[in-house]
Amino acid sequence: MTPDLRGSAVTGFALHAPERGKVEAIPETVIEIDDLGAIATVHRPGDPGHAAAQRAALTLPAGTILLPGLVDLHIHAPQYPQLGTALDLPLEEWLENYTFPLEARYADTEFADRVYRALVADLLACGTTTAVYYATIHDAATCRLADICIEAGQRAFVGRVAMDHPEMCPDHYRDASAEAAIAGTRAVIDHIRAHPGNPGARVRPMITPRFIPSCTDELLAGLGELARETGVAVQTHASEGDWEHAHVLARHGMTGTASLDRFGLLPPGSVIAHGCHMSAEDMTLLARREAAVAHCPWSNAYFGGAVFPLRRALGLGVRVGLGSDISGGPLASLLDTARLALAAARMLEAGTDAGLPPGERSRHGAARIDAVTAFFLATAGGGEALGLPVGRFAPGQRFDALLVDPAAPQGMLRLWEPPEATDPARLLERLLHGTARANIAASFVDGRRVAPVAA
Amino acid sequence: MTPDLRGSAVTGFALHAPERGKVEAIPETVIEIDDLGAIATVHRPGDPGHAAAQRAALTLPAGTILLPGLVDLHIHAPQYPQLGTALDLPLEEWLENYTFPLEARYADTEFADRVYRALVADLLACGTTTAVYYATIHDAATCRLADICIEAGQRAFVGRVAMDHPEMCPDHYRDASAEAAIAGTRAVIDHIRAHPGNPGARVRPMITPRFIPSCTDELLAGLGELARETGVAVQTHASEGDWEHAHVLARHGMTGTASLDRFGLLPPGSVIAHGCHMSAEDMTLLARREAAVAHCPWSNAYFGGAVFPLRRALGLGVRVGLGSDISGGPLASLLDTARLALAAARMLEAGTDAGLPPGERSRHGAARIDAVTAFFLATAGGGEALGLPVGRFAPGQRFDALLVDPAAPQGMLRLWEPPEATDPARLLERLLHGTARANIAASFVDGRRVAPVAA
Structure with a gap:
């Protein structure tokens, strides 16, 4: 060929x-x-x-x-070395004992280079032609990920992670301040936009507050301002699991989606991972904002506590694509994600606990999708989410x-x-x-x- | 090598x-x-x-x-040509419009030869060194499957399907009578046991009533008698989905497991597929009988209406292994089955419907298993189920x-x-x-x- x-x-x-x-x-x-x-x-x-x-x-x-080609809307690139491990832990322990220590290693740009080259090559071989990446808080390693995507020819969005909350992030892996996180985000945006090998902006920056719990309000406001100023879209997580959903409700008095919106963090083309606990109001807001959900059924099984109501979201006009969520999800192929999107929708419709009568296992109603829809989400649906003609x-x-x-x-x-x-x-x-x-x-x-x- | x-x-x-x-x-x-x-x-x-x-x-x-090597406890060999298709249909339609017409084609032994050779080769390449197969109602094609396993060197149990209920099976794909089904089963047992290339009985017969709904009581009793006479173990389905579970309760006034037992259809080493709706009494009975459950999480997502309570069954001493359930499950690799066994157990524990409060999504309690247990079930656990030293x-x-x-x-x-x-x-x-x-x-x-x- x-x-x-x-x-x-x-x-x-x-x-x-x-x-x-x-x-x-x-x-x-x-x-x-x-x-x-x-x-x-x-x-x-x-x-x-x-x-x-x-x-x-x-x-x-x-x-x-x-x-x-397949469009993977949610990948934590630095987590690739731990793919398929430690998913027995609760989210907080998984982050503290495995994920944050691993991500901290990307201060070493040569380590980043080795992992990111392997990941981009593997994803292209698995058919992921468009990838939406979280990197880490390290400007240099994040720029390196963008460079590698450009060199390998992958269509990609690359985000320098911002996380500055002193009570919610470990000392060893945290932005020094909101200003530092914003300055780093801006530096990576400038690097990608000015890259001489990036004609047609095949690789693009994304503003990436890790999730509301790990960001101060000052940082969220500053990133919203940066999104407005630069026209760069946002990726983050919201309403993933019960703990984080309740945390945002308690801290901000509103859902994650609503709170992101008031900070200006839902510009068109933005991607919110998970959304298992989103309300109909959240979904309507997302649809109006032309922001999308990255549906990540594998990691939701481990960390979500519920299945994202995909069919309901589609019915409300939300743009939805699929995410492997490497490494909250254990599998790198987006087709594995599509396979579980089908099965998880059935488990949402039917429920899982035979100890309850059929009608009470789930009160959700019709949730099943067909394989053609799952494939659409993995391809054109993901493209629409990102505003890309793919x-x-x-x-x-x-x-x-x-x-x-x-x-x-x-x-x-x-x-x-x-x-x-x-x-x-x-x-x-x-x-x-x-x-x-x-x-x-x-x-x-x-x-x-x-x-x-x-x- | x-x-x-x-x-x-x-x-x-x-x-x-x-x-x-x-x-x-x-x-x-x-x-x-x-x-x-x-x-x-x-x-x-x-x-x-x-x-x-x-x-x-x-x-x-x-x-x-x-x-x-991997031990797959539940494979419908004749369904391999439709692997990964038509899973959007309810079980009855899937059987009537896809599965029974396909299985009927195995009257043509040359067609059977082509499919079975491909399947056995593919499963061995995927690491399935022990396979438990349903074949069809055709004696010659079932013997051919056993011959192919012997030739290819796979460890296998092969069952000639028995199904004679005139109201529950289509005219074009049904045993003519209970006697005919029993005679065919006996002929296949004799063929496998007498096969000159089968030293050490690496390939063994299994008595295979399709499931209670498709069998008359006369057939069930006759197969139980045959099991007693020959010492051959049994494979069937029980308590898979709400419809079948309720059907057996209504027809026999007891659960499928209890009913199989009174017909003598739970000799040691028998394998009951699914069991999503089994009671604690069913599980205790299985444990006492030294019969096993083939846990098939992929097909359960489509046809089970609930997740098999794996951890509970293990706690009650039931022998459990994993089944791909080709083609009620869409994936041939038993490792794919092990992957979903992990995720489905989490979905059973947490529930799936975020519209319910966390404590009400599932009342099942602790259901998670770890990857080591999933791998055990895919290997030594499957071996124990079958009474094999593997x-x-x-x-x-x-x-x-x-x-x-x-x-x-x-x-x-x-x-x-x-x-x-x-x-x-x-x-x-x-x-x-x-x-x-x-x-x-x-x-x-x-x-x-x-x-x-x-x-």
């Missing part, structure tokens, strides 16, 4: 979920990619010009399937895509009939569950192959 | 969970395997004879980790094992320090979450390499 499709065209079998609940298979599509990596044309068989375009196009290997095969979208090889020897897929002969929704459901890293023959961002890396 | 370790010894880093909640790392162990594939000796560094044994042993590749590195156990290569290029593991330097419980937790098919460099059963297959 050629490493650069810019200025050329490919033909093959493409499958995407261009709208929520809608799937489209396009056999023998021809996708023309412009010189900057945007999709110029999507020809379907029978369209005028299809046959001529197909003759000029590069033919994708027989049996492969082109999918849109996740669909359509003119004007960036060519961010995966080439799935169902026959890869170490993969987890078995197809028993040609993709063309399969109901598209069932095919997408099967790919969502079965696609392993080994099945991803190539990942593309802006028309450039980003995995595997050319030798 | 040599394809046959019988009569030789290996040395390397081994990790296992020999008892529930207990993990042991054995760096530089030397495992001596006898001529029939049993473990003769496990030398630890410092033991008398360790140094001499190590000099004579085959050294496993640097960085690799030897784990016990799942531990100890003299007298069969040498059923996986060689994990954390550095496999298409795998999902990243270790940041040598295994020897890592806390064994944390290492096991990480391997449970991160080990992908591509990380499994080799699988062994009875000391023979069964994957990858020798060229």
Whole structure:
């Protein structure tokens, strides 16, 4: 597979979920990619010009399937070395004994370089073409993460974490003051925006108050002001678990979402992780602000105390995408997240405790989503959350895509009939569950192959 | 890696969970395997004879980790072609519109041959060294599945499905009578027991009433009699979902577990899938009968309406192992099952509906398990359920094992320090979450390499 499709065209079998609940298979599509990596044309068989375009196009290997790239809305990059460990602990102990000591190590930029290179390479190989990263409180290491994304060709948002609350953060891992956190955030924004290798702002900064408990009101206000001044969106956590939800209610007399809003921390394109305990009012506010929720079902199982009411949020117009939440979630593949999004929605609808009568296990009502919706959230839904033209095969979208090889020897897929002969929704459901890293023959961002890396 | 370790010894880093909640790392162990594939000796560094044994042993590749083979207690082999599809449907529709028509196709033994060969090969590559299979109502295709397991070297239990209830089974896929189902079951038992390539009964029959709703009382009684006569254990489903649980209560005036018992269908080593709705009395009865539960958290999310109370069952002395429940569960790797067993237990403990106060989301109480316990269930716990000496590195156990290569290029593991330097419980937790098919460099059963297959 050629490493650069810019200025050329490919033909093959493409499958995407261009709208929520809608799937489209396009056999023998021809996708023309412009010189900057945007999709110029999507020809379907029978369209005028299809046959001529197909003759000029590069033919994708027989049996492969082109999918849109995956958008992971919530990743703690520095936590990658502890992926899949210590999830038996309560959140406070997990933070104090594992996570904060690990994050503190990123004062060492060379350590950061080693971890971040591995993480970005692994995520690209798993099909995550757009990543939204928390880094740490270290300006240099955060800039290094942005540099690595730029170099590797990943589409990314990178946030320098701000956390200054002296009673809620350990002495060894805390911003010295609100001013210091704001100055550091500004420095990273300036670095990313001025980076000479970042045309089209494929890598962007994000303002990143860790979460309300770890920030003073002075810091929250200052970051809100910085968001207004710079036009940079915000990422943070809110209403994740009972403890933090109650803490914010007690401290601010309102929910986390409402409090973030009054500090100016919900500009369009912002991403709030979790939201398990959000009210309908919170959701309506988010929808009005054009801010999104990163739904992270794996970490919610460990730290959330409840399942995010995804279907309700979608019904209220909230933009929602999926987050692996490395390493609050134990799995790096966003498809693993999509798999649990489906199962967790069923467990929210049905409840879990057979000791209660069926109608009392959960009073939530209909919560199930289908696989097409889960895949939409992992692709175009995530793109919409970020205000990015990714996740669909359509003119004007960036060519961010995966080439799935169902026959890869170490993969987890078995197809028993040609993709063309399969109901598209069932095919997408099967790919969502079965696609392993080994099945991803190539990942593309802006028309450039980003995995595997050319030798 | 040599394809046959019988009569030789290996040395390397081994990790296992020999008892529930207990993990042991054995760096530089030397495992001596006898001529029939049993473990003769496990030398630890410092033991008398360790140094001499190590000099004579085959050294496993640097960085690799030897784990016990995985025991999957519940697999519907004929459903493999629909893995990961149609899970949005209620159980009845899923059975009627997808599953029964698919299973009916196994009247064609050549179709069965193609599917079963692929499934057995894939499961061995995923580390499932012991598999408990439902087949279909077809004697020839069921015998073929047993033949394929024997040929491929997988340890397996194979059951010819019995289902004769005219009102509950479709006309096109049903045993003609109780007698026919019993005669077919007997024929498959005889075939497997008499198979000349099955020394040591590595592949064994299992009596397999589909579940109570699809069987007449005459069939249930006849299969119980057959179990008594032949000494063959039983596999079936019980207390999976609200519908089936209530159906049995209404029809038999007792729970599924109690009803199976009065028909003689709980001999030692039997496996009851699911059990989400089992009472404490059911569990106590199972423990007394030395029958086991196959915990299948993925399919329970779709069809169970509640989470199996695993920790309670363990506390009551029930033998429990894990089941992928292909294809009621969408994922073939038993490690995926172990991952959700951990998360689902948390969701049972906490509940899922944030609309209820924390104490009312679930009244179940402590339900969480740790990763070491989940891994135990996937290995030695599954072995105990079946009465098999597998799942531990100890003299007298069969040498059923996986060689994990954390550095496999298409795998999902990243270790940041040598295994020897890592806390064994944390290492096991990480391997449970991160080990992908591509990380499994080799699988062994009875000391023979069964994957990858020798060229």
